[in-house]
Amino acid sequence: MLHRQITYPQLAAMLKAIFVEVAEEEFRNGQKRQSDSRIHLLTGVHRKDVKRLRETSADASPLPAAVSTGPQLIAQWLGDPDYVTPDGKPLPIPFKEIEVGKPCFESLVKRVVKQDIRARVILDEWLRLGVAEFDGEYVTLNSGAFTPEKGFEEKAFFFAKNIRDHIAASSGNLLGEQPLHFDRSVYYDQLSAQSVKELKLLANELGMQALTAMNNAAMAKQKTDQDKQSAKHRMNFGIFSYDSLPRRTRPRGPERERSGKERSNKAESIAQISAEETAKPGDNT
Incomplete structure (x- = not known):
C-alpha cells in the first residue's frame, strides 16, 4: 500500500466503509432497513460517518x-x-x-x-x-x-472482490458455519x-x-x-499461488526521485547500524 501512497488514515477510512457495508448486508434484523444507530452499535463507527458512508454507497458510480x-x-x-x-x-x-x-x-x-x-x-x-x-x-x-x-484500478477492483470472499469463506469455516467452504x-x-x-x-x-x-x-x-425467481445467489471460485522468490516493485512518489547515490548511502547506513547492533557488548543471546 505504501508503494501506492495509501496512508494509514486512508486505510482506516476504507475499513470504516467495509465495516458499515458488512453490518448493513449481513446483520439485518428481518427485512426492515437498519438504522444508522444500530449499525453504529454493531461497528463502533460514529453515527455521522455511518450516515455519510451509507449515502455515499447509495450514490456510488457504476464500474x-x-x-x-x-x-x-x-x-x-x-x-x-x-x-x-x-x-x-x-x-x-x-x-x-x-x-x-x-x-x-x-x-x-x-x-x-x-x-x-x-x-x-x-x-x-x-x-x-x-x-x-x-x-x-x-x-x-x-x-x-x-x-x-x-491497470492498478482494475487490479484493485478484483483484489478487493476476491480477498473479501476469501476472508468470508475462511472466517465462516473458523466460526463453524455449515456447510463448510472449500479452502485448501x-x-x-x-x-x-x-x-x-x-x-x-x-x-x-x-x-x-x-x-x-x-x-x-x-x-x-x-x-x-x-428466468427463475430463485436465481438470487452468487458464487466465487478462485485460485492463488505464492512463492518466496525475490521480486521487484517499481517505486512511486518521492522514492523515484531519489538518486542512486542517496540510495547507496542509505544502504550503507543500514548496514552500519546492523553491524553496531550485532556488536553490542553483553548480548549473549
Whole structure:
C-alpha cells in the first residue's frame, strides 16, 4: 500500500466503509432497513460517518466498462466451443467478420455487451491492460486473462472482490458455519529456486484448467437459471499461488526521485547500524 501512497488514515477510512457495508448486508434484523444507530452499535463507527458512508454507497458510480464488461466477454470467449480449441484454449479471432457466421471480436462484443460500446474501444482498453494482443487483423486472448496484468484500478477492483470472499469463506469455516467452504492449499519449503519456478508453471497450468472448467459449468447454470425467481445467489471460485522468490516493485512518489547515490548511502547506513547492533557488548543471546 505504501508503494501506492495509501496512508494509514486512508486505510482506516476504507475499513470504516467495509465495516458499515458488512453490518448493513449481513446483520439485518428481518427485512426492515437498519438504522444508522444500530449499525453504529454493531461497528463502533460514529453515527455521522455511518450516515455519510451509507449515502455515499447509495450514490456510488457504476464500474468502468473495462471492469464490468471484460469478465463477461472473456467468460463467453472461453466458454463458447466456436472460440476455443478442442482442449479449451482460446483461439485467435479476427477483429471484423471475414466469413459470414464465423466468430469475430465485433460479433462477440455485440452479443455480450448490452451497452452502446464499440468493439474498438474495448480492444484498446484490453491492449492497455495486457488482456489481449492485436496484430492488425486477429485478436489473441492472453493466457490468464481472467484478471488484467496492468491497470492498478482494475487490479484493485478484483483484489478487493476476491480477498473479501476469501476472508468470508475462511472466517465462516473458523466460526463453524455449515456447510463448510472449500479452502485448501499445498505448502512446501526447503525448495530450490528452479523447483519453485517449475511448480509455479504447473500451478498456472492447472489453475487455468480449473478456472476454465468452472467458468463453462457456471455459465451453463446461469443460462438455465436466468428466468427463475430463485436465481438470487452468487458464487466465487478462485485460485492463488505464492512463492518466496525475490521480486521487484517499481517505486512511486518521492522514492523515484531519489538518486542512486542517496540510495547507496542509505544502504550503507543500514548496514552500519546492523553491524553496531550485532556488536553490542553483553548480548549473549
